[in-house]
Amino acid sequence: MRHFLLAAAAVALVTSGPVLAQSPAERTAAAALEAAPVWDGHNDVPIQLRSRFGNVIGDFDFSDTLDTQTSERSAMHSDLARLRQGMVGAQWWSVYVSPGLPEAEAVQATVEQIDVTKRLIARYPDALQLALTADDVEQAMGAGRIASLMGMEGGHSIGSSLAVLRQMYAMGARYMTLTHGKTLSWADSATDAPQHGGLNAFGMDVVREMNRIGMLVDLSHVSEEAMMDALDVAQAPVIFSHSGARAITGHLRNVPDSVLARLPENGGIVMAVALPWFITEDLRQHSALRAAEEARLEALYPGLPDTVEAQLAKWDAENREPVSTISDLADHIDHIRDVAGIDHIGIGGDYDGMPTGPIGMEDVTGYPALFAELAQRGYSQEDLEKIASRNMMRVMREAEAYAASVTDMAPLEYRAGEPRDAAD
Template identity: 35%
Template sequence: MKSMKGLSNNRRQGNVAPQRSKHRTFSPRDDAQEYRARFILKFIFYLGLAATAAFYIAREWGNNRGIYAQLWSLHTHYALLTRVNPANEKMLFSVETSLDRAYRLLKFAPIIDTHNDLPFKVELLTGGGNLSAMDLYNLPKEWYQTDIVRLKQGRVGALFYSAYVDCYNYTWQTDNLKKTLEQIDLVKRIIAKYPHEFEFATSTTDIKRITSTGKIASLIGLEGGHQIDASMGTLRMMYDLGVRYMTLTHSCATAWADSSNPPFVHDGLGPDGAKFIYEMNRLGIMVDLSHVSHKVMDQTIRTSAAPVIFSHSSVFAITNHTRNVPDDILQLVKEKDGVVMINFYKEYVRGVEDVGDAVGMGRVVEHMLHVKNLIGARHLGMGADYDGDIVPVDGLEDVSKYPILIASLLEHGFTDDEIVGVTGGNLLRVFEKVEKVAHAMQQAHKPIEEMGMDVAKRCPDTQPERRAGLTNKGC
């Protein structure tokens, strides 16, 4: 390699230095230095270009973010329309109707209904819950209000199946516990028969994960405290089986709480009522007040460490029915940050001017508006009570009709955020709080060691009761 000194001597002597060509004659060190210099210059240039672009994008976003939001809304609207019905692609540049808007919101916030009685209806019509000959994709519409096709049409993302058995005088000998276990078994067999459509869920984390896959998260609620037979141990086993809410009573009193139907045995909660509520809080079972007396509603909300739910109730101020929630109780629900899931049953939502069966969807909307105006839309949800041997209001005949109700709510002034809460966000918020309370209580407290209440049982004492099969064989 020639030195710089040698190169200078050549120039003084008139020698011509080597010319640069594609066949480079520089040393490796010179080549590396030139490469680094070029790299640094390019890096500075592109960094400046990126910074300039970022500055202008940020400024334009700040000035025009409303336009960008509308464009994104239009994009999601287009995706939904073409997914639901490709023939509707021509609607892309048309005005978004309330139903279009409902479908767009339900794509990202599907329905969570806290009360569906499909297992009860299946057991009733098959005489024991035989699924072998049933096609749950398409069930007869004259008999069933729920099937898989209509659940998909209704944009349902999660469903609490009610495990329900009839209740009678809590001092009678019955087989309620056996029948309850059979109902839970039926729910799990439905889920197992259709694994591509349903998945069993026991937590808010499960619900979010399952709905994100397009499946329907399937949970269990007990529709009456009579189904644990005043047993703390049975309550704990129900939690282990997947039960995540329990209605404190159904249409008759339990050994520890009064129903909404007389006679009122305990004048509210019985002496042991608070213990059962405490253990539900500690386990993480949501306390449901849908069938209890107004006194039990008041006492339970004040007793419970966690928010409560009404899994399928309506508003007393509009429909004077003992099953419905009075305004003073609604105020307590707000204080506790609970949620009222509005029922679609005609008898629970009808107005004083409604005659016969003429009860329309507008009555359900009226109940929802009352709750919204009194305590806020964050305390609203849906517990339709489909397939509970009820007659739903006109316009909401089955589970496919939820989008129509959402569209009506939008027309009555509900915002997008409020709708996302009503479709399921509010229930998830309450459920998460119940889970957090349970976690804290489990860290601080042990289970109640009592096994429950010792209730003296007797055989039903009239012949009609015996013929109805309400007794054990020992009676």
């Protein structure tokens, strides 16, 4: 862990002055992150490579991406220097593609995202290491490299095919979020009209097959009913790769208490997200009010976009947007601990997939500050180590152990071309 010890010392010097001047909470957080660096559940660098550079990365410098800011886009949140400053020792890279793509195109695009992610990892062998197993993660972190894993974000990436699911696993994908923002022919999304009351029969088979091959089932983005159906079927721990607690912020992307209460039995974890509109209720409410005001103005002034813009600017000036803070994120972690327990919490920032993180955690450098906040609230070093990476390590090992225990189980088969929505 020499690499992480040095990084922690650098963070301490930058953020808190001399090590001796650190507060007890900062020292506890630093010790925890030295022993168990952050294993982050969700980072969207791969889609940034696609949208900004068309996946042509020969001239892309991942050692420092602060120069990626343009007149239209802010700078990327992640690079090697800032990941080290943030004490990130393992990263799930999301190979996300738009759920609006037709399924065949989504499958191709996902393969392209796996390819560009592997190419990025290969370009920085001293800093990044492809990880396909929990042992790989442990070995990479021990060598001072950032263990790099890949997760698919949305079942549209497999084109309603268990064969494609198995081949994505063979290419290196180690989790799949069952949906993204759109309901599929076999699974309901949290943010789209439901069609199945959760998962249909094929959707439950997707969960079974993921368990069989050792791919983690990710329930961020799915409806509460789909979460429940997945937990009914799952034989291995599930993850929520980037979600908050719905009791704290009512966004439907967050996890309700009914589901949190089931996590101890399943063994899964919620990897707490940093996206401000998911963790700060005042900000969520403000966003809804602004959208309503914009719709009202467009109804009042049809065909007069300049008037709408001027009136909306006036509303903005009179209704300042609330701020999101590290304390807000810590409130979600507190709640997950209170309902599910300390063994069922992780971290899933969602960096490079949102405009910004909360104040003090605007990019991936902010994790030490979050852990200092948690230590200030009374979390022990052991608690913090669990949240940082030990819980995620346990989940992955248990999923691998289940897959190893059923190697004699035959793959689930469907006839080619059979409609999956007929499986209800």
